[in-house]
Amino acid sequence: MTTTILVISLTLFGVAIAITFTRILLGPTFSDRVIAMDVIGVNLISAMSIVSILYETKAFLDVMLILAILAFISTIAFSKFLERGAIIERKRKL
Amino acid sequence: MRINDVILQSVTKVVVFIIFTLAIYLFVSGHNNPGGGFVSGLILASAFCLLFLAYDTETIRKGIPIDFKVIAASGAFIVVACGLGSVLFGEAFLYQTFTTYTLPLFGETEFATVTIFETGVALAVVGVVVTIILSISEDV
Numbered sequence: 001m002t003t004t005i006l007v008i009s010l011t012l013f014g015v016a017i018a019i020t021f022t023r024i025l026l027g028p029t030f031s032d033r034v035i036a037m038d039v040i041g042v043n044l045i046s047a048m049s050i051v052s053i054l055y056e057t058k059a060f061l062d063v064m065l066i067l068a069i070l071a072f073i074s075t076i077a078f079s080k081f082l083e084r085g086a087i088i089e090r091k092r093k094l
Numbered sequence: 095m096r097i098n099d100v101i102l103q104s105v106t107k108v109v110v111f112i113i114f115t116l117a118i119y120l121f122v123s124g125h126n127n128p129g130g131g132f133v134s135g136l137i138l139a140s141a142f143c144l145l146f147l148a149y150d151t152e153t154i155r156k157g158i159p160i161d162f163k164v165i166a167a168s169g170a171f172i173v174v175a176c177g178l179g180s181v182l183f184g185e186a187f188l189y190q191t192f193t194t195y196t197l198p199l200f201g202e203t204e205f206a207t208v209t210i211f212e213t214g215v216a217l218a219v220v221g222v223v224v225t226i227i228l229s230i231s232e233d234v
Contacts, residue, residue, distance in 0.1 A: 062120060062128050066137065069113055073144050076102065080147060084097070088231035092150040 131212030135219025166221025172214030
């Protein structure tokens with residue numbers, strides 16, 4: 001019973017990632033594509049937690065933490081690029 | 095318009111230490127679990143990248159006066175020296191060994207020479223990645 005539910009939700013995550021991937025391909029602007037990449041990252045984290053429940057292992061938890069950190073940093077980098085035009089500045093304007 | 099990123103800088107001051115802790119955990123959990131020197135070096139480099147994002151390169155270089163090229167070179171030296179060290183004991187190049195001691199607080203603990211090798215790998219990775227990021231960003 002639980003396995004069936006987990007497999008169904010994994011399938012739905014796959015469908016969601018596929019739908020988001022069309023946004024990466026079609027996306028009118030640059031921001032649409034970056035936001036879609038971020039959504040795929042969040043979906044991957046959730047799907048990976050379901051996989052670790054299915055396989056009854058703790059090995060994927062580190063991968064989830066690292067993916068979450070990288071998604072966080074990429075979100076910050078992109079929002080800073082939108083606001084200032086430069087990601088890493090030599091001397092910030094106060 | 096004055097740019098105000100107090101929230102980003104305050105969050106960064108806390109989150110960087112969490113990321114450093116995760117990197118050290120991944121480094122120590124090395125050879126029996128997922129983790130090890132390479133991943134730990136990449137996470138350390140991402141923490142430095144977050145610092146450079148939230149502040150600017152001059153502030154961070156004043157705060158952390160480390161030349162990352164030296165870090166990368168010393169990491170490569172540690173890797174080669176760990177490999178050559180086993181030759182001195184009459185074993186093959188890069189031969190590794192381990193032993194167990196009983197520590198007062200941790201109980202039976204395993205010590206391996208792979209840890210020295212992993213230290214070199216982590217230092218090399220963090221040095222190279224931060225040097226690449228800094229030289230790309232200073233080019234603009």
